[in-house]
Amino acid sequence: MKRATLWPDHLLPAHHVPPPWPGREVRLDGAVTYVRETPATGPDAEPALYVHGLGGSSHNWTDLAGLLADRLDGQAIDLPGFGRSEPGRRYTIPAFADRVVRWIEHRDRGPVHLFGNSLGGVISVRVAALRPDLVRTLTLVSPALPFLDFRRSLQGRMLPLLAIPRGERLAAWRLAQLAPEAMAQQVMEACIADLTRISEQRRQETIEEIRIRYEAAHYAAAYVRTFRGLVSSFLLSYLPGSGSLWRLAAAIQAPTLVVGGRQDRLVDIRVAPQTARVIPDSRLLMLDGVGHVAQLEVPRTVARAVVGLLVETAERARRRDMAG
Template sequence: MKRASLGPDELFPLGEVPPPWPGRHVRVGGLATYVRDTPATAAGAEPALYVHGLGGSSQNWTDLAGLLANRLDGQALDLPGFGRSQPGRSYSIPAFADHVIRYLEQSGRGPVHLFGNSLGGAICVRVAGLRPDLIRTLTLISPAMPFLDPRRSLQGRMLPLLAVPGATRLTARYLTSLAPEAMAQQVMEACVADTSRICEQRRLEAIEEIRIRYQEDHYAHAYLRTFRGIVSSFLRAYLPGSGSLWRIARLIDAPTLVVAGRQDRLVDIRVSPQVARVIPDSRLLILGGVGHVAQLEVPRTVARAAVGLLDEVGAGSAAGSPGRGGYLDRP
């Protein structure tokens, strides 16, 4: 493990806030999967795939994918049951990873630079560990890798729901009991350390996304079953067998960047350094004053770290320049 290096800040001039990238439905394993495209803006760009976290969607990557478009030809997908994708048959981490693998195989875009946040980070760990042929580099932002102390996560308060009969109905009732504006504010306060960093346009987009979720009968079912799948993966991680995410992480041979916010309220801050220690070829960037979704809160900093990784491995020759020394604990 070593410190992440950062590309120059001047690579990313200030500009207008882009709207969510346009998307389309693609059939993957019989399921309609929504994929947003962020086309490359320079020759020589290499393919990238972005995977969101629990309760998120492909919109979570709008800013980062745009900033990296001169190096990466990006696609971001909505996992089954989330965003605009069709409900899945299973909501376990292995099932999500298999879905991502099938998409990469049928799209013919692999190997890709793979990005994952939270649940998406855990999914990407499994993909990169089991299918190294599909991965060029791996970037994990607050990956939801297993830890055993639920007090270190706001989502630990949901654990009793897993034992309650009719939990899906209760979850659906709660998720729709608040106005979209109030729910969006709650989500931001849980995921973002400094909500003033989220511009008004992004707030309005988040509210609209929640309105869409409220119209989908399957959303509460998908959310709760996915949460159950995360808890199951946490428990299996400390039992014998090849299914442990920690054992799979040790198999990753792709150059890897791990990014975490020190004010993360959803994933234990000790997890990301442990991930970086376990993955052989890894770089770590811990950001002070940042929460669970660094790609939303400080996208330019995450983009600089991603460019530092790309420069180090010689990827995407367009618009490249040598990275600067990495730092810790600065947003």
């Protein structure tokens, strides 16, 4: 593990708030997967794939992908049951990872620069470990890798739902009690340390995303079942066997950037440094005053670290080619 290198800020594109990328529905294995695409602005842009967190969507990557579009030709998918994608049959980490692998293979874009936030980080760890041929570099933003002290997470309040038969019905009822504006405010307060960093445009887009959730009858069940699958993966990681996410992380070959916020309220802040220690070729960026979704809260800082990773990786490949 080493400290992340930050690319000079003035070499990034000028600051602006881009609209959400254009999106479209793609039928994959009989179900609709919704994907947003960032048009590449550079001639040598390489393929990238962005994977959102629990309760999020492809919309969460708009700012970061826009800043990286001169180097990366980005796609962001809505996982099954989230955003505008149709529900899935299973909501486990292996099932989500299989969908990401199938997407990369279906689009024939690999190896990709793979990005994952929170739940998406866990999924990306599994993909990178089991299919190294599909991953060029890996960027993990507040990855929800295992921790057992749920007092360090606001999500700990949801644990009783997992013990209640058909807990998703209770979750759906709770969802119906709040107006989209109130739910959006709660989501942002949980995920973001400093709400003044979020533009009015992004606030309104978040409210619209919440409205979409309200219209999707499957959303509450997808959320609760996914949370149950995530907690199950935590428990398996501390038992013998091949299911441990920490063992998978240790097997990752791709150059990796791990980003964590010191004011993360959803994932134990000790997880990001531990992740970087476990992954062999890793760089760590810990951000003061930042919460769970650094790519939304401080996208320029995250972009600087990503470009640092990309430049280092390209230079390493160039030296290897010259030596060979």
